[in-house]
Amino acid sequence: MAKPHFEKSISIEASSDIVRARSEVRTIAASMGFGSADQTRLATAVSELARNIIQNAGSGVCEVTDISSTESVILHIVFQDNGPGIPDIALAMQDGYSTNGGLGAGLPGTRRLIDGFSIESRPGLTRVSITMQRESGLC
Amino acid sequence: MKIPILRLGRILLTSVQIDLSDNDVLQFQSDVVAQISEVEALGIAIDISALDVVDSYMARVLSDTAGMARMLGAEVIISGIQPFVAMTLIEMGRGLIGADCVFNLEQAVERLNERIAERGDKFSYLRD
Numbered sequence: 001m002a003k004p005h006f007e008k009s010i011s012i013e014a015s016s017d018i019v020r021a022r023s024e025v026r027t028i029a030a031s032m033g034f035g036s037a038d039q040t041r042l043a044t045a046v047s048e049l050a051r052n053i054i055q056n057a058g059s060g061v062c063e064v065t066d067i068s069s070t071e072s073v074i075l076h077i078v079f080q081d082n083g084p085g086i087p088d089i090a091l092a093m094q095d096g097y098s099t100n101g102g103l104g105a106g107l108p109g110t111r112r113l114i115d116g117f118s119i120e121s122r123p124g125l126t127r128v129s130i131t132m133q134r135e136s137g138l139c
Numbered sequence: 140m141k142i143p144i145l146r147l148g149r150i151l152l153t154s155v156q157i158d159l160s161d162n163d164v165l166q167f168q169s170d171v172v173a174q175i176s177e178v179e180a181l182g183i184a185i186d187i188s189a190l191d192v193v194d195s196y197m198a199r200v201l202s203d204t205a206g207m208a209r210m211l212g213a214e215v216i217i218s219g220i221q222p223f224v225a226m227t228l229i230e231m232g233r234g235l236i237g238a239d240c241v242f243n244l245e246q247a248v249e250r251l252n253e254r255i256a257e258r259g260d261k262f263s264y265l266r267d
């Protein structure tokens with residue numbers, strides 16, 4: 001993979017960081033040339049995943065990387081925490097599944113908003129990666 | 140961060156002007172409920188045209204707030220959802236916002252007045 005054009009690490013430690021992370025990612029997405037719809041999808045995805053860190057792990061980090069190529073504009077974001085982990089990922093991905101009285105729409109909803117979505121999780125390490133990709137000149 | 144709630148007779152008007160943290164949203168919910176009960180509001184309009192992100196948490200708190208308001212006896216209308224916010228909410232999952240929506244505050248007030256008239260509270264509305 002080519003050297004990223006841009007990297008930013010946003011620490012997620014308090015509920016106010018959810019607001020900060022989603023607004024920073026929107027700004028980054030806009031500067032990369034993503035349109036308003038994609039900016040909103042990305043900001044919403046970041047909000048959901050940052051909140052999951054706060055609610056389930058207490059704290060973590062959100063790493064934003066611009067991995068665009070000549071053909072494509074690509075934003076890659078990784079959310080990582082050292083919390084308890086997700087015991088059953090397939091279950092957590094189901095609409096309506098929540099262990100904290102939420103809507104259970106965060107993970108499945110985010111997957112629908114974003115082009116690339118993956119989760120790995122074990123006790124002590126959860127990593128959710130999302131990618132948004134548009135052809136250069138189209139977004 | 141406190142969101143002002145204005146009173147217009149027995150209708151309440153409120154407009155969320157900045158991005159809210161989760162705690163702010165909960166504070167807003169309890170302010171709305173307290174204010175409705177205090178003035179025995181017949182309706183409340185909540186304008187969210189300044190919100191450029193409404194995620195599942197905020198959608199849920201807004202829907203819950205609408206449910207609480209209705210339980211107290213007030214009609215609820217949400218106005219000004221941004222087009223990309225609407226797209227995102229529908230893409231994430233059906234019906235995350237459980238309240239009636241209109242374009243702007245003016246229509247919200249119109250709709251509230253219609254609803255209040257329909258349910259026959261005109262009398263108490265005029266009393267004010």
Ligand SMILES: Nc1ncnc2c1ncn2[C@@H]1O[C@H](COP(=O)(O)OP(=O)(O)O)[C@@H](O)[C@H]1O
Nearest residue numbers: 052056085092098099100102103104105106107
């Ligand atoms: N970072 C995380 N660490 C541990 N568990 C998580 C994490 N993110 C999500 N989960 C689990 O997955 C469930 C579903 O998450 P989500 O779809 O966002 O819905 P909600 O947040 O409303 O519960 C959560 O209730 C929680 O049990």
Ligand SMILES: [Mg+2]
Nearest residue numbers: 048052106107
């Ligand atoms: Mg969640």
